[in-house]
Amino acid sequence: MRNSSRFGRVVVFGVGLIGGSFALALKAAGKVGEVVGFGRTVNALIRAMDLGVIDRVGVNAGQEVAGADLVLLAAPVGGIPEILARIAPYLHDEVVVTDGGSTKANIVSTAREHLGESLGRFVPAHPIAGAENSGVAAARADLFRGKRLVLTPLPENSERTVAKVRLAWEWCGADICELTPERHDRVFAAVSHLPHLLAFALVCELAERENSDEFFGFAAGGFRDFTRIAASHPEMWRDICLSNREAIADELDRYSSRLRDLRSAIERGDGAAIETIFGVARAARRAWAKGPSDGLSTATAI
C-alpha cells in the first residue's frame, strides 16, 4: 500500500470462487491498482482475464510478490505450503499476506515453518462465504458483503499489519471478527466441516446402491436442502478434512455417539426420548433462524 487509500498491486494465488471474488470486490471498491493471478491451470487464468477478474497472469511469483502490497492465498488448503515456500524470500516489510482457507491452525503451523522471520507479514483469515459452486466463473464482487470474516492474528503480527489486512477484507464488505486459530478450527469443525461430511456421506451411500435411481427418484425438498453442500468441491473438502483432522474426528465421535443414543431410543420404542431430542433441536434451530441472541452480527442468520 503506497498510501492508505488503496493497494497498488494485489497478487492472488488460486483464482477461484474466493480469490476471484476478492479481486472483483477490491476492484469494485476502487481499492486496487492491478491484480496479478497465479494458478494451476492456464485455462482458468485465461478465463479469469477474460472475465476481468485479474489484469495479468503471473509468471515469476517472487518478482510479483516483491512488487506487491497485498498477497492473497486462495488455493485449496493443501496447496498453501508450496506457495508459502515459493514466496517466503520475497516478503518485504511493506507487503501483507492473508488467506481464505477454511482451516487455520494447520495453515499457521505451515506458515511458521516456511516464512521464518517474515511470519509477522501473514494475517490468517477465513471468509464465511462458501458456496457449492466453485471456480472463477462463480466469483462475484459481492460474495463477502455482509458475511462474517474470521481473522486469526498471530503474536508476531504488528498492529499495523493486522490493520492493513482487516481493511482489505472490510473493503470487500465483510464483517470482521477475531478468534484464535485453535478456537476457529474447533468451532468450524462443528458447524461447517461436520455437516459437509455428513451430507457427502449420505449422498455417497445412496449413490453406490444398485437401485440408487429409485431412492433419488423419491427424494424431495428436505433431501434437497440437507444435501446441497454435498455438491461442494471434493478436493477443497478433502484438504479441509486433512488439515483439521483432530477436531473433525472429535466432532464425528460426539455425533456418532448421539446417533447411537437415538438408534437405541428408536429400537426400544422410547417415544419420549426421541421427542426430547427433536424438540431441543427444533427450538434451537428456530431461535437461530430468528437471529443471534448474543449480540453477534446478524449476517449468519437467515
Add this chain to the structure above:
Amino acid sequence: MRNSSRFGRVVVFGVGLIGGSFALALKAAGKVGEVVGFGRTVNALIRAMDLGVIDRVGVNAGQEVAGADLVLLAAPVGGIPEILARIAPYLHDEVVVTDGGSTKANIVSTAREHLGESLGRFVPAHPIAGAENSGVAAARADLFRGKRLVLTPLPENSERTVAKVRLAWEWCGADICELTPERHDRVFAAVSHLPHLLAFALVCELAERENSDEFFGFAAGGFRDFTRIAASHPEMWRDICLSNREAIADELDRYSSRLRDLRSAIERGDGAAIETIFGVARAARRAWAKGPSDGLSTATAI
C-alpha cells in the same frame, strides 16, 4: 361421491398442514360439497373455520363418516389407530378412506387390525410435500401441486376404490405413483426419515453444549440448509421413527458404518479415499439436481 364430478362431504381427521391443504385444494378445484374437520384441540379447529379450510367442526365422528364420500386421515401417525377404531363401524360401501402419513406398512397393519371387512375402503397414500412449518395456518391450496404422491394400494382394494382416491389426490394437483407399503417405507427411511434424524441430532448436539451460542454464532449458509428440516414437528417425527423403526434402524446402521469408514480415512490421512467419497457424492448430487434420469416425474428435482 354421489356423482363422479365431485365429492359431497369430505371428513378430515387432523386439520394441520396436510389435512388443511387437502381441504383447500379440493375447494379450490370445486370438487367438494363440504369439509368437516376433527382434531385434538378446539382452538385449531376454530382457526381452521376462520381460515375457510373447513366448513364445520365435527362432533360425532361415526355420524359424519356415515354421511361422507371421502375420509382423510391426516393426524400424526401415532394418532391413526384410535381414529380407525372410531370410524370402522361406519364405513359404508360408497365411502373411501385415504391418509397422508409418512410411513405406510405400520398404518396398513393398524388398518388391517381395526377395519376388518372394511379394509378394502382404505387406500393408503403419502404426499411428498412436507414442510418444516406445521399447523393449519401453513396450509395452502397448492401444497400438493406438481408434487409426488405415493399410493400403496392393498390387495383388498377394488379398482373403483383406488380410482376414487387417486382422483381426489389428482384434483389436489399431485403427481401419482404406486409402491408397495414395504418398499415405500424402505425408500423413505433412506431419503427422508434418516436425513431428518441426522439434522435433529446435529442441532441437538450443538444446542446442549455450554457454549452453544458461540457455535451457532458462526454457523452460515451450509448449516442453514443442512439443518432446515431440524425445525420440523417433533411429535410427527417421533411417530414416524416409531412407526418405521426397523427400516430406519437399518439405514442408521449403514450410515454409521459409512461414517466410520470416513473417520478412519481422516485419521490415517488417506486423502484419496476421502476425495473418492466426496467425488461420488458431488457427481450424484449434481445429477439429481439436474433432474431424474429414469423417466420419473421432474417434480422431485430442484
